[in-house]
Amino acid sequence: MGKQCIRIGVVGTGFGRYHMDGFGKVDGAYVHAVCDLNEEEARAFADQYGAKYVFTDFRKMAAMDELDAISIAVPNCFHAPIAIEALTRGKHVLVEKPMALNPKEAEAMVAAARKAGKRLMVEQALRFKEETQLLRAYYDRGVFGDVYFAKSTWVRRKGWPKLNFPPGGTMGRGEWFIQKKMAGFGALGDIGVHLLDLAWYLMGTPKPVSVTGMMWTKVAVAQLKKKKLPCEVDEMAAGTIRFEGGQMLTVDVCWDAYNEPTQKVRVFGDKGGASLFPAKVYRGEDIMETTELSTTFGGFDTVDPYEHFIDCVRNPKLKCIASGEENVQLIKMLDGIARSAETGKEVRLT
Ligand SMILES: NC(=O)c1ccc[n+]([C@@H]2O[C@H](COP(=O)([O-])OP(=O)(O)OC[C@H]3O[C@@H](n4cnc5c(N)ncnc54)[C@H](O)[C@@H]3O)[C@@H](O)[C@H]2O)c1
Structure with missing residues (x-):
């Protein structure tokens, strides 16, 4: 039996072009829609990767029944709103780093993933x-x-x-x-x-x-x-x-x-x-x-982030190498450094 076909919508055509390239190499994964505020650029990448749909509004893309997952590579302030919209619409999400602007946003993203029963992975590429x-x-x-x-x-x-x-x-x-x-x-x-x-x-x-x-x-x-x-x-x-x-x-x-x-x-x-x-x-x-x-x-195997994300989508039991849940701690540490710099004090995280 062939692998389950996974259709992806990519938001953002800056670093997002590397997402398209990455998914393009994964067996059974397809870039099906591209979204960017710059419609011309979104269309050019859609043509290059054989994507059927082009959007300038991520809400319209998230509402598409045909998509299984949404991959997000836009300015950091849009990570949480786009991820939450996509998860609420029943899509799995891969999101760029840093996952969110603060722990509150990161926790809301994880809660949305839990509620939807969908994957939330962070592109901690390194x-x-x-x-x-x-x-x-x-x-x-x-x-x-x-x-x-x-x-x-x-x-x-x-x-x-x-x-x-x-x-x-x-x-x-x-x-x-x-x-x-x-x-x-x-x-x-x-x-x-x-x-x-x-x-x-x-x-x-x-x-x-x-x-x-x-x-x-x-x-x-x-x-x-x-x-x-x-x-x-x-x-x-x-x-x-x-x-x-x-x-x-x-x-x-x-x-x-x-x-x-x-x-x-x-x-x-x-x-x-x-x-x-x-x-x-x-x-x-x-x-x-x-x-x-x-x-x-x-017997050491390398792991490609885009292939790993698709594997996680196909197999709900697979342990994610860069889960949203774990990444909340990372955002807490970044936020702690920033808050300590502002206040001149140690910040407790527990
Ligand atoms: N993992 C890595 O190594 C790596 C490397 C570079 C960038 N990034 C991350 O990728 C994200 C994007 O960075 P970039 O370098 O591509 O930035 P960029 O400014 O080059 O591109 C951002 C793109 O997003 C589009 N955009 C902005 N707001 C949008 C919206 N609301 N809806 C749809 N499209 C929108 C812009 O038109 C632009 O094409 C950032 O979070 C950044 O931290 C990660």
């Missing part, structure tokens, strides 16, 4: 990288033992959306990226959400209990003013999170800094440890690097 999955598999086998500390950093130089990033312009095109009302966060929600998530994932997603953090916007201020661009969101954010079992995670991210561009995640356990970018596992006197890691592990 979780699905082979190297991340490999390290997580080592974690699951207990190779690191008790993980007590993790440290994550992503330093960009000249990485302000709209000002000097991204160079190619196929995503991150909207000025919304640097408007607080629409983006919610700056560097913290854009790249911090990835790096914080990676470290947390490799610690086994322990329950966060308290957060302290700071945020700054310093380096690009003069340039933003000169170009008459808003200067409302964090350029740099740093935070420390404590977890229920006594673990701690520190994270720092920035779009611009007078420092060396870096991307690194480190995990410290009492039997072993790991680092990412590139992936390495430290155990006893041994250090294993990426190729050696997959051969040593044996």
Whole structure:
């Protein structure tokens, strides 16, 4: 018997074009409708991917009986309203990161998914990288033992959306990226959400209990003013999170800094440890690097996020690698860093 056919509506044609490309490669999945405020662009992508319908209003798309799932890649402030509308209309949802602007929205999305009995997955793309999955598999086998500390950093130089990033312009095109009302966060929600998530994932997603953090916007201020661009969101954010079992995670991210561009995640356990970018596992006197890691592990399969989402839709019992439910905790940690930066105090999450 062939695989159950899944028809998808994609909202947003910036990063959404990678969703279309991803679903286009999954057996039995079809991009059936495309929605964007820019109708011409939506039509061009619909033609490219063989989608039958084009919309400029997501409500009309969500009302379509023919769709099984909706994939959301629009400014962050529309994630919750579109996801809730789609779930209420009985569609499964894949939504871009950051899942929502705040914990209240994230919780409402999860409640809508529960009520509808539909899947809600978050496109935490870096979780699905082979190297991340490999390290997580080592974690699951207990190779690191008790993980007590993790440290994550992503330093960009000249990485302000709209000002000097991204160079190619196929995503991150909207000025919304640097408007607080629409983006919610700056560097913290854009790249911090990835790096914080990676470290947390490799610690086994322990329950966060308290957060302290700071945020700054310093380096690009003069340039933003000169170009008459808003200067409302964090350029740099740093935070420390404590977890229920006594673990701690520190994270720092920035779009611009007078420092060396870096991307690194480190995990410290009492039997072993790991680092990412590139992936390495430290155990006893041994250090294993990426190729050696997959051969040593044996039978390791990579997971594609779009294929995984479709598998989750087809099989309600399959454990989702990036569920909305788990992602609520991530939004609480981001929000905790922002609130601590605002108040100068530690924020309790429990
Ligand atoms: N997972 C990743 O690595 C990754 C990478 C880039 C972007 N993203 C995320 O993807 C989302 C979109 O970012 P982007 O880079 O594509 O932004 P973008 O500004 O390049 O594109 C956004 C698109 O959404 C459309 N749009 C805006 N409001 C809409 C609405 N109400 N209904 C329908 N269409 C609407 C715009 O017309 C535009 O085409 C963001 O949440 C961002 O954080 C994720």
